[in-house]
Amino acid sequence: MSFSAQDKTGVIKDYATFEGDTGSTQVQVAVLTHRINNLSTHLNGNKKDKHGQRGLQVLVGKRNSLTKYLRTKDYDAYRKLIERLGIRR
Numbered sequence: 001m002s003f004s005a006q007d008k009t010g011v012i013k014d015y016a017t018f019e020g021d022t023g024s025t026q027v028q029v030a031v032l033t034h035r036i037n038n039l040s041t042h043l044n045g046n047k048k049d050k051h052g053q054r055g056l057q058v059l060v061g062k063r064n065s066l067t068k069y070l071r072t073k074d075y076d077a078y079r080k081l082i083e084r085l086g087i088r089r
Contacts, residue, residue, distance in 0.1 A: 011034050029085070
């Protein structure tokens with residue numbers, strides 16, 4: 001369930017648009033997607049973890065708002081990111 005620092009740096013390197021990029025919208029959406037996937041696998045085995053379910057809903061909401069922002073600012077980057085991450089929109 002945990003998201004190690006090594007995993008996070010790997011995701012950041014994969015989706016960074018320039019050297020040292022840790023806060024762009026693409027990177028934030030990729031990190032949130034990775035966290036969502038980890039939490040979803042945890043919740044499949046722990047059905048009664050209500051606090052985890054709430055956390056998942058918060059993460060999905062954040063990711064939705066960031067993808068909406070990216071869609072309005074740079075539609076081509078949005079399409080590439082959605083396709084690369086495999087997110088349905």
